[in-house]
Amino acid sequence: MRVIVLGAGIVGVTSAYQLAKAGHTVTVVDRQKGPALETSFANAGEVSFGYCSPWAAPGIPMKALRLLFMKHAPLILRPKIDGAMLSWLLKMLSNCTSERYALNKSRMLRLADYSRIALAALRNETAIEYDQRMQGTLQLFRTRAQLDASAKDVKALAADGIPYEVVDRDACARIEPALTYVRDKIVGGLLTPKDETGDCFKFTSALATKAEQLGVRFSWGAEIRGLDIEAARVRGVVTNGEMIPADAVVVALGSYSPLLLKCHGIKLPVYPVKGYSLTIPITDPSRAPESTIMDETYKIAITRLGDRIRVGGMAEISGYTNDLGLARRSTLEHSVMDLFPGGDVKEATFWSGLRPMTPDGTPTIGHTKIAGLFLNTGHGTLGWTMSSGSARVIADLVSGRKPEIDATDLAVSRYA
Known part of the structure; x- marks a missing residue:
């Protein structure tokens, strides 16, 4: 055809x-x-078969309100007269129940796990090189409350047979040696070892x-x-x-x-949710990540791509706009330099892209x-x-x- x-x-x-x-x-x-x-073009670089959850979840409406007022807010809402935006937000809120969350996460994990198999097959048949690494994703928790809240994700991973490991701060430092320097800033993490990284472009x-x-x-x-x-x-x-x-x-x-x-x-x-990224040249490999870290506090991914660090995240609901806000860059810089000050942020490339989000x-x-x-x-x-x-x-x-x-x-x- x-x-x-x-x-x-x-x-x-x-x-x-x-x-x-x-x-x-x-x-x-x-x-x-x-x-x-x-x-x-310049997404976060993580291929997250295990770290795969719908944004619509129980408790998200109240949590979102708190996030909006953080100094380095991972969520930015710029309301406007836009019927599509309002409709999408209402549909998303309707999915913030335990029943809908479990159903939606199960769908996503089903497709993500199939994609893991499909990507491995594709890589084998094409021999494509793209700064890939196969060392997993470490979701990093800075507070006990974040670690406790991960229980619902652990339950879903277990139900779908996705490998995972809940680890303490010492194990986090063993998995990502550069975290040894900042171990007092974290309480633990959730490792999904089957996750990968790579340059999507x-x-x-x-x-x-x-x-x-x-x-x-x-x-x-x-x-x-x-x-x-x-x-x-x-x-x-x-x-x-x-x-x-x-x-x-x-x-x-x-x-x-x-x-x-x-x-x-x-x-x-489907509605655009803007994300931002920095691509930073590595100057000190010992203070750079080995794979992908998900900083749960700021909802930011920090990924090793060859001789670069890709820092990506945030969710800005502002319609079809692609401007680059300096406040967003500040948040990315704060997250990465707080954990991995092994790159030259002055030489970083700043970028934004519109993610196509469904409400579920x-x-x-x-x-x-x-x-x-x-x-x-x-x-x-x-x-x-x-x-x-x-x-x-x-x-x-x-x-x-x-x-x-x-x-x-x-x-x-x-x-x-």
């Missing part, structure tokens, strides 16, 4: 690769000049080259004007340069997916009410983590095959 993939971020490129492997003729359309130049760029070798065509600098739909079936994609015919279209446009779909009667509750945390993957139109979007902060499994699922669905995992509750129909 002729398949068009809209979007060349990590999700779009992995989808294109798997669709080409399945024997389809694939075209990828993107407005940028190359792959992974938006949200996938490097990976996506290398995989795009492999996809081209399989026959995938990339249409760069193409503005998507709309979908060509006739008799409730997709016929192609209209861009500023051409009308591209297709038998199937996969929408992998991240936060911009609902803007394209709205005029076709598909209500997709689970991405939207599968069929729509329009024949031949598929979605693979809404991965939030976990696009890098879930991309390989999501790509396999969408390739199976487009090909008319049953996916290797249950994907029925991943489709947009779950919001009906």
Whole structure:
């Protein structure tokens, strides 16, 4: 079949690769000049198969209010007259129950664990290098209350058979030797040893080259004007340069997916939540992380990428804005220098990207009410983590095959 993939971020490129492997003729359309130049460009670098939870959780509404007023706030809300923002926030609040949290986390862990297997297979068959490490994620707790609150995550990990270890401060220092210098600032941690790290931009760029070798065509600098739909079936994609015919279209446009779909009667509750990152050259390896640390206090990931430290996090709900606030940079610098002062922050590169968040945390993957139109979007902060499994699922669905995992509750129909 002729398949068009809209979007060349990590999700779009992995989808294109798997669709080409399945024997389809694939075209990828993107407005940028190359792959992974938006949200996938400088994300936190963590591939977190175990550290994988919905933001909507019991107690979050009150906790969010406290976070908003912290000096180095991990959550920033810029309210505006925006029906989509209000609708998304209300839907998210409706998922802040114990029952919904358990259901949503189970879905996410199912897809994340499948992605772990899929990424390993992809790495073996392509031999792609992307500053990868396989040393796990250490969620770091600075207070006893944070450590106690991790019990609900431990319960979910145990229920889904995801390896984990609750560790004390001495074990944290053994896992990440640089923490020896700051051990008095922590009380313990939660280790998920199967997690990985890597440069998402490097990976996506290398995989795009492999996809081209399989026959995938990339249409760069193409503005998507709309979908060509006739008799409730997709016929192609209209861009500023051409009308591209297709038998199937996969929408992998991240936060911009609902803007394209709205005029076709598909209500997709995906909203942009901006995240920030710093990329810092390492000057003292002994004071730098070995893998990924999740600083629970500031909700910031600190990751080793070769000779660099990538510091990423925060959640700013402000619509489709991509400005760089100096206060956000200050928070990233505070977190990393408090724990790992082994880099030169003066030489850091500051970046922001729009994460496509669903109100329940689970991405939207599968069929729509329009024949031949598929979605693979809404991965939030976990696009890098879930991309390989999501790509396999969408390739199976487009090909008319049953996916290797249950994907029925991943489709947009779950919001009906």
